[in-house]
Amino acid sequence: MFQYIYVEDAIREHPQTQETLLKYPRATVVPCQRYGEIFNRKGQNFRLQKKSASLILAEKHGKTVLPTPPDYGIGGKNNYYFSHMLNCVFDCRYCFLQGMYQSAHMVHFVNHESFKEGIINTCTEHTGEDVYFFSGYDCDSLAMNPITGFLEDFLPFFAENPRAILELRSKSVYIRQLLKHEAFPNCVVAFTLSPDSIQKQFEAKTPSLDKRLEAIEKLQKHGWKIGLRFDPLIFCQNYENIYRDFFENVFSRVDLNSVHSMTMGTFRLPKGNFAKMKQLYPDEKLFAGPLEKKGSTVSYEENLEKSLLSFCHNEIAQYTSTEKLFMYPELNS
Numbered sequence: 195m196f197q198y199i200y201v202e203d204a205i206r207e208h209p210q211t212q213e214t215l216l217k218y219p220r221a222t223v224v225p226c227q228r229y230g231e232i233f234n235r236k237g238q239n240f241r242l243q244k245k246s247a248s249l250i251l252a253e254k255h256g257k258t259v260l261p262t263p264p265d266y267g268i269g270g271k272n273n274y275y276f277s278h279m280l281n282c283v284f285d286c287r288y289c290f291l292q293g294m295y296q297s298a299h300m301v302h303f304v305n306h307e308s309f310k311e312g313i314i315n316t317c318t319e320h321t322g323e324d325v326y327f328f329s330g331y332d333c334d335s336l337a338m339n340p341i342t343g344f345l346e347d348f349l350p351f352f353a354e355n356p357r358a359i360l361e362l363r364s365k366s367v368y369i370r371q372l373l374k375h376e377a378f379p380n381c382v383v384a385f386t387l388s389p390d391s392i393q394k395q396f397e398a399k400t401p402s403l404d405k406r407l408e409a410i411e412k413l414q415k416h417g418w419k420i421g422l423r424f425d426p427l428i429f430c431q432n433y434e435n436i437y438r439d440f441f442e443n444v445f446s447r448v449d450l451n452s453v454h455s456m457t458m459g460t461f462r463l464p465k466g467n468f469a470k471m472k473q474l475y476p477d478e479k480l481f482a483g484p485l486e487k488k489g490s491t492v493s494y495e496e497n498l499e500k501s502l503l504s505f506c507h508n509e510i511a512q513y514t515s516t517e518k519l520f521m522y523p524e525l526n527s
């Protein structure tokens with residue numbers, strides 16, 4: 195899969211590095227001092243690199259756990275994220291990562307132990323309270339697991355720390371490792387779900403809706419708590435029919451007893467990311483409108499945004515209580 199693997203000198207002998215290199219005996223290994231030399235180099239062609247991205251094995255320095263933006267949550271008070279990876283194997287056109295980095299190469303920070311330390315320290319700062327940790331913020335938590343060994347390492351760790359609640363957010367159906375592990379209550383396996391037509395048009399390289407629902411069915415039988423992430427909702431012709439059929443399909447297959455939480459949000463991007471993404475894909479209809487700038491964000495025109503959100507909210511309400519549904523933006527905002 196990778197023709198080139200860049201390896202920082204400092205972690206060349208790290209067991210996680212050794213394990214990864216063994217998986218790719220044919221890759222050319224290129225030593226480097228710091229991953230930024232390759233990842234942050236100016237003038238890289240993101241679109242071209244995305245077609246055959248390289249892997250970079252690096253060490254995460256400094257803070258490993260950071261607070262999430264205020265609207266990012268699933269009902270908890272203390273919300274943090276950690277990124278053991280940067281970038282993603284999938285290629286969703288609406289993904290903010292495209293406007294975030296100079297490079298499409300994938301970075302894996304192999305020093306998992308530093309992330310664990312950051313998680314323990316953060317829990318200590320919130321004595322006696324639950325703390326939520328989101329692992330799928332700058333990557334897809336499950337998709338790269340065969341390379342990162344993330345689940346093998348972090349599932350036992352979180353199982354032993356019940357106050358630390360892990361959210362794995364993914365579009366991947368790579369669930370073998372989860373089915374091998376006993377389910378535990380402080381882990382939410384969250385899937386981003388979109389109607390078929392939206393998936394085909396805007397979520398390149400991702401598994402179909404049907405495959406994701408199949409994965410959910412297996413996981414819920416195995417006892418895992420499930421998160422449903424309807425984000426981003428995309429405005430399209432005939433969106434009422436498209437989303438009505440979609441929710442009917444989803445709620446006919448998901449066992450509501452295993453649902454931990456649902457989130458829903460309309461398509462939106464930070465202004466800077468939006469400008470970069472529009473430059474990358476000037477003919478992309480998604481970026482052509484009907485959008486407007488609101489503060490530091492670009493999103494759908496206000497009335498349209500409210501119609502789309504309230505339509506989807508009402509559809510969901512036909513199947514389940516919306517107590518566990520967290521929305522961006524709030525309907526009354």
Ligand code: SF4
Pocket residue numbers: 281282283284285286288289290291332333334364365
């Ligand atoms: S799966 Fe998530 S992280 Fe990966 S490209 Fe799509 S939106 Fe981005």
